[in-house]
Amino acid sequence: MNCISITYKKAPLEIRNRIAFDQSEIESFYTQIDGQCVLLLTCNRLEIYFEIPMEAMEEQLCQFKGLNRDDMMPYFATYTKAGAIRHLARVACGMDSMVLGEDEIYRQVKEAYEQARTLKKTSYTFNTIFQMVMKTVKQIKTQTGLSSTSVSVGTLAAHAVFDFGAKTVLIIGISGKIGSITAKNILAKPHIHLIGTTRQHHSDLFATYPQVQMEPYQQRYTLVQQADVIISATASPHYTITKTELTKWIDEKPRLFIDLAVPNDMDPHLQELPHCSYLNIDHFQQLAKTNNKKKQGYAQRAEVVIDQRVSDILKELRMHDVIADLPQMKEKGIESFVYSLRKTDSYEQMDAIVSWLEKWVNNA
Numbered sequence: 307m308n309c310i311s312i313t314y315k316k317a318p319l320e321i322r323n324r325i326a327f328d329q330s331e332i333e334s335f336y337t338q339i340d341g342q343c344v345l346l347l348t349c350n351r352l353e354i355y356f357e358i359p360m361e362a363m364e365e366q367l368c369q370f371k372g373l374n375r376d377d378m379m380p381y382f383a384t385y386t387k388a389g390a391i392r393h394l395a396r397v398a399c400g401m402d403s404m405v406l407g408e409d410e411i412y413r414q415v416k417e418a419y420e421q422a423r424t425l426k427k428t429s430y431t432f433n434t435i436f437q438m439v440m441k442t443v444k445q446i447k448t449q450t451g452l453s454s455t456s457v458s459v460g461t462l463a464a465h466a467v468f469d470f471g472a473k474t475v476l477i478i479g480i481s482g483k484i485g486s487i488t489a490k491n492i493l494a495k496p497h498i499h500l501i502g503t504t505r506q507h508h509s510d511l512f513a514t515y516p517q518v519q520m521e522p523y524q525q526r527y528t529l530v531q532q533a534d535v536i537i538s539a540t541a542s543p544h545y546t547i548t549k550t551e552l553t554k555w556i557d558e559k560p561r562l563f564i565d566l567a568v569p570n571d572m573d574p575h576l577q578e579l580p581h582c583s584y585l586n587i588d589h590f591q592q593l594a595k596t597n598n599k600k601k602q603g604y605a606q607r608a609e610v611v612i613d614q615r616v617s618d619i620l621k622e623l624r625m626h627d628v629i630a631d632l633p634q635m636k637e638k639g640i641e642s643f644v645y646s647l648r649k650t651d652s653y654e655q656m657d658a659i660v661s662w663l664e665k666w667v668n669n670a
Contacts, residue, residue: 308363309354312325321378322350350403398442406598419436441615466562475500478523479571484539485502530547538564547572547573566590
């Protein structure tokens with residue numbers, strides 16, 4: 307198996323846009339390729355796994371997209387044989403992603419393989435490789451914390467909401483980048499009532515999540531009364547919540563205030579109020595750094611698993627070749643095989659085979 311990879315690591319967005327495929331192009335491309343082929347497309351990468359010679363695929367890909375091969379070569383990363391299998395495993399596990407250990411790529415790899423299989427662009431070799439890689443991903447998810455350890459500030463803030471046991475959450479500045487990311491993470495868990503304030507009248511977020519209760523920014527203190535957790539993530543030059551004003555509105559219900567803005571959105575003195583807890587962006591950035599160090603450790607474990615599984619895949623493919631030759635082996639007999647060991651390339655090669663045979667005979 308060979309692989310051509312065009313990703314965010316070497317190719318800027320302009321190049322990735324030029325090489326991107328739409329759905330109709332994918333099927334058309336498959337019809338033009340001889341042999342097995344799997345085309346993986348995500349927002350940050352295009353990868354082709356194939357069995358024809360590398361140069362032939364480079365030429366066909368560029369010709370199909372109307373691009374000059376020489377111009378595109380600096381953006382290609384190429385892998386062959388065991389290297390291609392190992393790269394596929396790392397990609398599917400999220401080891402090659404912008405966010406280390408992200409889960410979405412596994413689904414994308416699986417769907418790419420299933421589409422190629424449906425279009426009859428895979429046979430024994432690719433089916434074995436992709437199916438064993440899928441099992442490798444599941445093994446890594448089970449045995450390491452690579453995918454379960456969050457490093458995104460928005461995700462970490464959402465986990466703080468969950469840990470607090472919040473039933474109602476208010477996000478001030480929900481239509482901003484951090485606010486919308488945090489909202490999406492919170493909405494992933496059912497039974498949380500989410501309220502958002504924004505000075506804007508439109509946001510794509512709320513077309514996707516109509517269950518979000520939108521209110522004017524000016525009503526934020528009234529809304530604080532309803533909320534268990536209050537998150538602020540605006541670009542306001544002034545505090546969105548101050549200690550002095552807040553004392554006029556809140557009762558003794560425990561509340562968590564989360565400030566995700568730089569500079570601070572909330573008055574840090576909020577934490578001096580009874581029943582109020584306060585976390586700011588520094589807390590989550592430090593937590594992200596700690597988690598990232600953990601992820602690096604988990605990634606090292608994952609690399610060990612990947613190396614072992616790549617070896618297993620190569621053995622499985624090689625055994626398939628041996629089984630195909632069994633009838634001829636039976637005809638020649640074991641004696642002929644043993645005497646032929648004198649023709650091996652080196653003593654080390656012969657010794658390895660003989661040692662394995664001795665171990666096999668003694669354990670038979």
